[in-house]
Amino acid sequence: MQRINLLSPRLANQIAAGEVVERPASVVKELLENSLDAGATQLDIEVEQGGVRRIKIRDNGTGIVKEDLSLALSRHATSKIVTLDDLEAVRTLGFRGEALASISSVSRMHLTSLAQDEAEAWRVEAEGKEMNTAIRPASHPQGTTIDVRDLFFNTPARRKFLRTEKTEFSHLEEVVKRLALSRYDVGFRLSHNSKQVYDLRPVTDQLHAEHRLASLLGKKFIENSLTIDVEAAGLRLWGWIGLPTFSRSQADLQYFFVNGRVVKDKLVGHAVRQAYRDVLYNGRHPTFVLYLELDPATVDVNVHPTKHEVRFRDGRLVHDFLFSRIHKAIADVRPEAEGERSNASAWLPSDAESQEPVIAEQEALPLMSQRPSAGSDWMKPSRAVDSAQITSQLNGMRQLSDYAQHYTENQYEEVDPETGEVRIVEGDVSFENDASFGVKTRSDTSFEVREGGYQAIPPLGFAVAQLHGVYILSESESGMILVDMHAAHERIVYERMKQSFYDKTIASQPLLVPINVSVSQSEADLVEENGDVFLAFGFKVERTGLESVMVREVPIILIKADVENLVRDVVSDLAANGVSDLIEARANELMATMSCHGAVRANRKLTIAEMNSLLRDMEITERSGQCNHGRPTWTQMTMSDLDKLFLRGR
CATH class of the missing domain: 3.30.565.10 (Histidine kinase-like ATPase, C-terminal domain)
Known part of the structure; x- marks a missing residue:
């Protein structure tokens, strides 16, 4: 030797x-x-x-x-x-x-x-x-x-x-x-x-920062992204997140910086994927350029020779902060009224012309510039339309019977006898689902008419026609909008099911025969330390030995799931990421399937009133730009786009 x-x-x-x-x-x-x-x-x-x-x-x-x-x-x-x-x-x-x-x-x-x-x-x-x-x-x-x-x-x-x-x-x-x-x-x-x-060149303002982004990542990223800038608990997150419709087949347009240092971190990646989970098409990857700022003493950068990895002192706090803020920003993506722009759009280079709508949270709508003609389709005499009931027998973990939607629309002209002013009163639409599941929602979309004229056309405009029983053609203030009625209704039903499910205490059912799950000692420790993760979704899991845990209660919606494998997957997720959302993901998958079956089907003829009701609900529904599978629900062509198509003005 x-x-x-x-x-x-x-x-x-x-x-x-x-x-x-x-x-x-x-x-x-x-x-x-x-x-x-x-x-x-x-x-x-x-x-x-x-x-x-x-x-x-x-x-x-x-x-x-x-x-x-x-x-x-x-x-x-x-x-x-x-x-x-x-x-x-x-x-x-x-x-x-x-x-x-x-x-x-x-x-x-x-x-x-x-x-x-x-x-x-x-x-x-x-x-x-x-x-x-x-x-x-x-x-x-x-x-x-x-x-x-x-x-x-x-x-x-x-x-x-x-x-x-x-x-x-x-x-x-x-x-x-x-x-x-x-x-x-x-x-x-x-x-x-x-x-x-x-x-x-060095830049100090937002407009030129967007120019740099466009030079490095392409103009399309800027045209299809939202800005985010939020602070909480000593953390600040700012930057740009791509719209779900601007996803990629590879994770090649993802940049995350911690105190100015570019990093690739598993915890960060997990939080972002979780935030996009409900809106991305299968196998697609989100795009983002995000900057996290926090006290340097709370992050360890001395964990890898190339300094590409970091370790957070409170990883769960960082994960939850990233997830909740990005998730909320995506949820707020809704059709915007004419003239309303997101913060990101205000920074756009002057030559950037987006083909996708830049969408932001809807605000109060201004008055319409012109009074609609009396012959407009949405100004019909008083009428009530009762649609046919849609019933679908679902094969899920919990049988839902008589799953249906009932459309009810009342729309009429109201004339002031003294002034002769015509007021258009929009009615309401209600979707009623299986009462046993607890989903029963109602959307009142009446429009106020102010003195001197009508309120502005809503962001998605008013329905003009239905194309081949699949698409709704709508006239908006800026041009023409096409809506995939099944995809849009699917998202509306899904979001309402989730809201009802999570707003109330999740119903659990004790197991007649509790399920014993053999695990390692370290996995049993994780179950014992993270009991709140299971309880939050209706699971009651107890440690019964050095290397065993017992499942005594499960949420009703997952009563027929493979409980043992689900518990094992959650424990593995906790070990790898410190957090787990697998139970929520599994419940959401089931509700997504239910909403897909319950949504209005292609080739079903809708009246103008029903189509307008669907448009109004899209405007107030979170993530309405994508269906549950990540497909876009609507697109638009502005008058400028149409003029170019037909060479007008040349």
Whole structure:
């Protein structure tokens, strides 16, 4: 057996480089983070051959004084932390003091810097050898330039693992993109093989921030996103979340930043997926650019060499905060009245023309600019329409019988005998479901008429016709709207079922024969510690032994479910994420199936009154832009779109 030897500085740095410097993109990440920590407001990145041949980064930060240049290339040398207290509340992107030493050990590196308030710049060179370096005067403006050439020239085995030039540059470009998204107040220039890729100027206002987002992520993301900015419990979440209809087949448009640091965290991912669960099509991924700000002392960034992962002191608080705020923002997506825009739309670049409606919570509607003609379909004499009952026998975990909807609409003209003013009184529509399930809702959508005219056309307008028994054609103030009546009604019924189910105490049923579930000791501990998770949804689960738990009660809606496997899945979810929503998800899946069967079917003829009732309910229903399966429920074509289609004005 060989004797224990002390590693040489060069070999130690090369070993460390295996963790820090994976590819050219890793070099760019570390160097740019150092520049940002130095207070730079402009970063210029020049790359050759995907970064393998050369990476040159110049910043205008505070620079490095002459006495510290050699030390800067040593391992564990940093100006960012001094004591343990600094490590427990890291406010900088870098802090390990390994980056420059690791990079210089596997490349030919030249570092030139002029420190703030210094009269002369200095340069230090390292070429993968021992860490003894020579310093000499140089010409340079305030800031630092680092020139990295021939990456892995002295470790050929590492170089063989690099991919093609195009692939390596795509990874490098992604790093620049993430950092540009993290700091809008900093300018970024990126060129590859002398060809400019990005020239992003510093921005300080929302309009130009949207321009940067459009440059980096595409205009479509801005056109199909909502802004969010909320605070609670010492946490602030702000940024952009994509509309459910703007989902992706891959999770490639998801950026999450914690105190300015881009991270990929399982807890964060779980919270976002849970928030989008009811509105995404199967297999699709949401899009977002989100920023979480919290006390640095409550998050540990020192858990991974590349600093891509973090650990929250109170993970459950963070998870619940993220889920509840994103979930609410998505729930508030409803058709908007003409002239009402979300905060995000106010930031849109002037040349951005969205094909999807930007939707926000409905506010009070203004008066209509013109009085409708007396012959309008929605101004019919008094009438009452009773629709046929829709009955569907459901095969679920709980049998629901006589599941039906009853439409009732009263609509009439009321004439003031003294002034002759005609008032249009909209009636109401009621959906009645199985009383045993507790779902019985009523929506009164009467419109107030003010002196001097009528109230404005509602966001989804008024129905004109039904197309092939499937779509509702509506005329809105801005153009034409098409609604998938089954998908829209499915969402309305589903949301009402959920509201009724969760607003009251969930009914449970004791099991005649309790179910014993064998688990590990750690899983039994989780059940004991998280009993409230089960009780919240009507489960009564008790620990009965070192490695066993007993299910004594289950919610009625899940009485025929595979209870044992459901409990095991919940425990696994708790172990992996610290939280679990599987019981709620299973209940929601059942209610979604029920609402799908109970929604109005295609080829069923609706009257104008019934169609208008459906439109009004869509305007007040959460998540009405998507059905339970994530499909869009409506789309629109503005008059501008129609004019372009028919070449009007040309």
